[in-house]
Amino acid sequence: MSSAATIRQGIYKNEFVRRVTRWLDATPHPPLAIEIGLDRVSGARWTRNGGLGDFAVAELPAGALLPSAVEANVVNAAALKSAMTDVSSRLRAKDESVALILPDPVIRVFVQHFDDFPRSKEEADPMLRWKLKKSVPFEVDETLISYMRQSPREEGVDVVTALARLRIIREYESLAEAEGLHPGVVLSSSLAAIALLEEHRPTLLARVSGSALTTAIVREGVLCGYRCTELPAWGAALTPHMLLEDIYPVAAYYQDTWQEGIQSVRVAGLGVRLPEFVPPLEEEFHCEVRSLLQGAVSEGRIPPDARQLADRELDGLVGWMMHRG
Numbered sequence: 001m002s003s004a005a006t007i008r009q010g011i012y013k014n015e016f017v018r019r020v021t022r023w024l025d026a027t028p029h030p031p032l033a034i035e036i037g038l039d040r041v042s043g044a045r046w047t048r049n050g051g052l053g054d055f056a057v058a059e060l061p062a063g064a065l066l067p068s069a070v071e072a073n074v075v076n077a078a079a080l081k082s083a084m085t086d087v088s089s090r091l092r093a094k095d096e097s098v099a100l101i102l103p104d105p106v107i108r109v110f111v112q113h114f115d116d117f118p119r120s121k122e123e124a125d126p127m128l129r130w131k132l133k134k135s136v137p138f139e140v141d142e143t144l145i146s147y148m149r150q151s152p153r154e155e156g157v158d159v160v161t162a163l164a165r166l167r168i169i170r171e172y173e174s175l176a177e178a179e180g181l182h183p184g185v186v187l188s189s190s191l192a193a194i195a196l197l198e199e200h201r202p203t204l205l206a207r208v209s210g211s212a213l214t215t216a217i218v219r220e221g222v223l224c225g226y227r228c229t230e231l232p233a234w235g236a237a238l239t240p241h242m243l244l245e246d247i248y249p250v251a252a253y254y255q256d257t258w259q260e261g262i263q264s265v266r267v268a269g270l271g272v273r274l275p276e277f278v279p280p281l282e283e284e285f286h287c288e289v290r291s292l293l294q295g296a297v298s299e300g301r302i303p304p305d306a307r308q309l310a311d312r313e314l315d316g317l318v319g320w321m322m323h324r325g
Helices: 003-009 020-026 077-090 121-132 166-177 189-196 240-258 271-285 292-298 304-311 315-324
Strands: 032-036 040-046 052-059 096-102 108-114 143-150 157-165 181-188 203-209 212-219 222-230 264-268 288-291
Touching: 032 077, 032 166, 032 315, 040 077, 040 315, 052 077, 052 304, 077 166, 096 166, 096 189, 096 315, 108 222, 121 143, 121 157, 143 166, 157 166, 157 181, 157 222, 166 181, 181 189, 189 203, 189 212, 189 292, 189 315, 203 240, 212 240, 222 240, 240 271, 264 271, 264 292, 271 288, 288 292, 292 304, 292 315, 304 315
Parallel strands: 032 096, 096 181, 203 264, 264 288
Antiparallel strands: 032 040, 040 052, 108 157, 143 157, 203 212, 212 222
C-alpha cells in the first residue's frame, strides 16, 4: 500500500486512542524506517523482537533539500539519490516496505475542537477539508488528509488533522521507490519524536531543524497544541529571544485554554548551543528544561540498544522505534 493511500485512509485515525504514543497502532510497522532531513538521510532496521538491528547515516550537501508544504522540496536530486542509495545499501534494503519520516514543514498539523464530529470517514473528510481549506496554501483536491479523534478538555470532540500536498509526498516516495522500496507509512519527524515526551504532565516540545521550529504540547497523551513556523534566523544567528517569541503563542494558548502552566520543556535541534537557551526558557516557564533525547535517556524511556541513535540525535528514528514497541 502506498503512503498516499495510507494517508487517505487516516494513518493517525483511531477513535479510542488517548495516548499520543499510540497514534500509530493502526498503521503498518515496517522493520525499516528512513528519515529524510535537511542535512542528512538516516535509516534504521529493527529485528523481529523490536530491537535495533542496524542503522546508517549519509550526509547531504547544504541546500540539497528545501522542505516546504507547497513548493518542490528536492533541489539536488543527484545528492538525494546518492544518499538514499548509500543508506539503503548499508541496510540491505530492497523490495520491502519502509516508513518514511519527513521534515515537519511538509505536513501541516491542526488541533481543532468540534461540538460534534461525524463517526464515519465519508462524512468527516468533507467537513475537515471545508473547515481547513483556507488554512492550507494548496487546492483541496490535491490534499492528502489524515485525522484522529482525541478527548477534549470539556464537552465535544478534539480532532488532530494532518494535511499534505500529494505532489510533495510523491517527491519523497519516488526517492524510496527508486531504491526498490515500498513506502507504507509517511509521517513528520516531530510526530514521530513525540513518543519521547514524558506524558504525565504538561510538556512543551520545541524542536528546531534549520529555519523551522515545531512547537507541540502534550498532556496525558493528548496533543493540546501544535505549530510549525519559520524562524527569523537560524544557526548561529538564532537567539533565545527569537525562539521564545515563536514558542509563546502555543504556550499562551495552552495556558488560557487549560488554565494551567507548562510543567516540563524539552528542546531538540540546538546541539551544543542548548546551554545558552536553557536559562531564558526556565525563567519563562518556571520548570525544568532539558534536551529531548537526554531527558528520555535519563528517565529510562529509551531502550539501551537505541542509545546509539540518540547519540547521533536521530530523535525521529528513536521515536518511531518507540511507536513500534
